[in-house]
Amino acid sequence: MSSGIVGMMLGASLFLGGIALVAFLWGLKSGQFDDEEKFLNAVQFDNDEDYRSAVEAEKKKQKLRAKKQAKEKNYKPE
Amino acid sequence: MSEKKKIACDHCHLEFSEDVMIKDGDHYFCCNGCQGVFHLLSDEGLDSFYEKTKNVKLAPPTQQFEDSKNFDSPAFYDKFVKTDEEGFSRVALVIEGIHCSACVWLNEKALSKMEGVIEANINYTNNKATIVWDDDIVKLSQIVDMIRAIGYNAFPYDPSIQEERANKERKDYYLRMAVAIFATMNIMWVAVAQYAGYFTGIKQDMKTILNIAEWVLATPVLFYSGWIFFRGAYYGLKTKSINMDILVATGATLTYIYSIYITITQSGEAYFDSVSMIITFVLVGKFLEVLSKKSVADALDIMGKDIPNEVQVLKNGETVATKLSEVEVGDIVLVSSGQKALFDGEIVKGEGSFDESSLTGESEPIYKKIGDTVISATVSIDADVQVRVSKDFEHSTLAHLTNLLEESLNKKPRIQQLANKLSEYFSATILTLSVLTFIAWYFSGHSFDRSFMVAIAVIIIACPCALALATPVATLVGLGIAAKRGILFKEAAQLETMAKSDVLLLDKTGTLTQGKPQVVATKRFKEFDEDILASLTKLSNHPIAKGVFNSLELEDFKEVCFTSFKQHPAMGIEAHLGEHRYLGGNKKLLKYFGVDVDYESERSLFFFAVDNEVVTVFELEDVIKEDAKEAIDAIKKRGIEPVMLTGDHKNIAKKVADELGIERYYYELSPEHKAAFVEDMHKQKKIVVMVGDGVNDILALSQADIGIVMGSGSDIAIEVGDVVLLDDSLQSLVQSFKIASTTYRLIKENLLLSLIYNAITIPLAMAGYVIPLVAAISMSLSSLLVVGNSVRIKFSWKKG
Numbered sequence: 013m014s015s016g017i018v019g020m021m022l023g024a025s026l027f028l029g030g031i032a033l034v035a036f037l038w039g040l041k042s043g044q045f046d047d048e049e050k051f052l053n054a055v056q057f058d059n060d061e062d063y064r065s066a067v068e069a070e071k072k073k074q075k076l077r078a079k080k081q082a083k084e085k086n087y088k089p090e
Numbered sequence: 091m092s093e094k095k096k097i098a099c100d101h102c103h104l105e106f107s108e109d110v111m112i113k114d115g116d117h118y119f120c121c122n123g124c125q126g127v128f129h130l131l132s133d134e135g136l137d138s139f140y141e142k143t144k145n146v147k148l149a150p151p152t153q154q155f156e157d158s159k160n161f162d163s164p165a166f167y168d169k170f171v172k173t174d175e176e177g178f179s180r181v182a183l184v185i186e187g188i189h190c191s192a193c194v195w196l197n198e199k200a201l202s203k204m205e206g207v208i209e210a211n212i213n214y215t216n217n218k219a220t221i222v223w224d225d226d227i228v229k230l231s232q233i234v235d236m237i238r239a240i241g242y243n244a245f246p247y248d249p250s251i252q253e254e255r256a257n258k259e260r261k262d263y264y265l266r267m268a269v270a271i272f273a274t275m276n277i278m279w280v281a282v283a284q285y286a287g288y289f290t291g292i293k294q295d296m297k298t299i300l301n302i303a304e305w306v307l308a309t310p311v312l313f314y315s316g317w318i319f320f321r322g323a324y325y326g327l328k329t330k331s332i333n334m335d336i337l338v339a340t341g342a343t344l345t346y347i348y349s350i351y352i353t354i355t356q357s358g359e360a361y362f363d364s365v366s367m368i369i370t371f372v373l374v375g376k377f378l379e380v381l382s383k384k385s386v387a388d389a390l391d392i393m394g395k396d397i398p399n400e401v402q403v404l405k406n407g408e409t410v411a412t413k414l415s416e417v418e419v420g421d422i423v424l425v426s427s428g429q430k431a432l433f434d435g436e437i438v439k440g441e442g443s444f445d446e447s448s449l450t451g452e453s454e455p456i457y458k459k460i461g462d463t464v465i466s467a468t469v470s471i472d473a474d475v476q477v478r479v480s481k482d483f484e485h486s487t488l489a490h491l492t493n494l495l496e497e498s499l500n501k502k503p504r505i506q507q508l509a510n511k512l513s514e515y516f517s518a519t520i521l522t523l524s525v526l527t528f529i530a531w532y533f534s535g536h537s538f539d540r541s542f543m544v545a546i547a548v549i550i551i552a553c554p555c556a557l558a559l560a561t562p563v564a565t566l567v568g569l570g571i572a573a574k575r576g577i578l579f580k581e582a583a584q585l586e587t588m589a590k591s592d593v594l595l596l597d598k599t600g601t602l603t604q605g606k607p608q609v610v611a612t613k614r615f616k617e618f619d620e621d622i623l624a625s626l627t628k629l630s631n632h633p634i635a636k637g638v639f640n641s642l643e644l645e646d647f648k649e650v651c652f653t654s655f656k657q658h659p660a661m662g663i664e665a666h667l668g669e670h671r672y673l674g675g676n677k678k679l680l681k682y683f684g685v686d687v688d689y690e691s692e693r694s695l696f697f698f699a700v701d702n703e704v705v706t707v708f709e710l711e712d713v714i715k716e717d718a719k720e721a722i723d724a725i726k727k728r729g730i731e732p733v734m735l736t737g738d739h740k741n742i743a744k745k746v747a748d749e750l751g752i753e754r755y756y757y758e759l760s761p762e763h764k765a766a767f768v769e770d771m772h773k774q775k776k777i778v779v780m781v782g783d784g785v786n787d788i789l790a791l792s793q794a795d796i797g798i799v800m801g802s803g804s805d806i807a808i809e810v811g812d813v814v815l816l817d818d819s820l821q822s823l824v825q826s827f828k829i830a831s832t833t834y835r836l837i838k839e840n841l842l843l844s845l846i847y848n849a850i851t852i853p854l855a856m857a858g859y860v861i862p863l864v865a866a867i868s869m870s871l872s873s874l875l876v877v878g879n880s881v882r883i884k885f886s887w888k889k890g
Binding site: 015018019022023026029033036037040041046047049050053061065069072073076077080081 | 138176177178191194199202203206208209213214224227261264265268269272276280293295296298299300302303306307
């Protein structure tokens, strides 16, 4: 086995592992592991409808945020 | 008619007979509340809630709600609502009435569907909700109305900044540990290949590839996970003390630089695995310490928690809700029964009893009438009074107490831990030794490479992994053993402090005694209906009446409804049933009604008279806890001196102290006196443990090296205390001393183990007999040794 192949294999596996680590860190940071009960219980109610409403909620949030920012800009004296 | 058919309500699923149910189409409801919620949910498209609950029984929604407009008051916003950086409002509420996970789902859904609500997040474990909304679109009162409309209720809750900060710190450690552990585990795999290559031969180019892979992995560990050590080292240097962080940081960095040099020049062995292992091990040890640390200021938050932000002030014959800071001297403030007095002043109207236990520790209520002074921080039991304010809030007794508490929490001495003391010397010694080793080797004619490698080996082998783990692992074992016995230590370091203590201060009421009067003797003059006495005493909140009620052995208690009932403050209760008049209370009450009684006792007396004839008398006394004597003896045997401090009178104090064999006791002490006593002890260089339960003990508890609180004690005391005895027993107190000293012994053993290990290996490393590779392996062995020793103790406790 040449050292190049070993290097490639190491690189590929570390890259994949790195993706998993980043995903885990993201989950940790965004508070998905904060409530262990939720972790277990919320799964029961996971369905399409909830998924849709989660997307809608996200949209609503962004809309409100944009509105707020626009408003704040208007407040500023030119 | 036989058994009526029972039908379940379509909302709450409680079953009732058909004829009381409200029929609404195909649905049946037990009350209007349930019907309302059911329709609301189907209108909102949230009726899939009922599929999710699967017939879990809910509480029917209550309908009498106080005005939710309170939630919109500026005072409320001031205290509970925070504005985040994006300009949205944020509040934390505790939601009442959550029974199952579907309830959480429903609340989150219903709230996030509301116009203007951005986020509604409810914790499944503690039912605390965080709600974020745009205050321009929707008001908090509307949000609360929604929660109430779907059958729940909400209370504000002040998420203390401290708690938030502690969580943040913990999360930070999680992130750093995740990176460190991930990288170290992968480095191990690579290292296996390298070690195999070391013994069986490996091509240089292959070695370089492996080195580079390790380099990539070790970099985030050193600079991201190890950031904590660099920070610690920086602060250490700033305060001119050599701490363990400096040793870890320099050791890891030097090894890292050396390994990079090896990788680039393609000569010798790289030790990236040691770098990441040192950081990971010590980081885990540090994390264990952080986990068991409590924040000091939490106690202050809880003190403020039950202080409302407004009081009712009487102005021109009208009551006006006024902010605390706006109340002026001379204003008339209303205090109703059950409320805490927030201002000091004089009663101008009304009378009743006050609970002054927060100042004196005694549960006996004090009767106050017009002209008497009310002290803030005391609680009205049955008094509805108007008080003329004599001091503004900032100068009130309550504010004074809070300030004192803050002061004494800051004054709390921190006994330096053995490991910290050791590690200072240790780190300095190791760093010097490794520099000396380098100099000695270099100047005795060896190459720079060789000398540097030996110096690195000294640092790696002395890496304080075992030392760093020695204390946290031992205390964790101690905490675990204690928690299983209902003893909660809030901070690991307290175990060590407690093991070193010399004096034990004990509060009397509630700690050595039961804290509430109990019937110790009864005398019956005539037969009577016990149900009537029970009903009579049940109506009163007075501790004496409660004591009498508890002493009655009622098998089949039927509560009697009196035709009229009256409380005579500081005397007793008068009740009428049909033509009979019943009196229950002390001698004063009987005298007041012209009943002659000839009965004397030192104890508190409760007479019961039917139609002006005394039928029975109870003698009540605060009884000493059963295990108190035994516990005091056991503590004396440990060489700790017990001292009793009480706010009670001399006679009672002497009696209790004599009975328990306590030689030193002090009586009629105010909360400040108790705290001063603790300070006195500190001046004599004594380590003080204080046991108490009440608000009057908090100053002393917070100032003592260790404050132990009974689990049934007041909230604030539990918050201030360092150790909580959940079962209130003094046996647990003895146990906690025992656990503390066992743990301390374990810490010493662990430290000794790691020091012996270092004493053997460091000279070998300095002599150049140990290559860094072997040093790295033996380093892990020493850590295992320490952990193994701690686990041994755990098992020996299980047997014993």
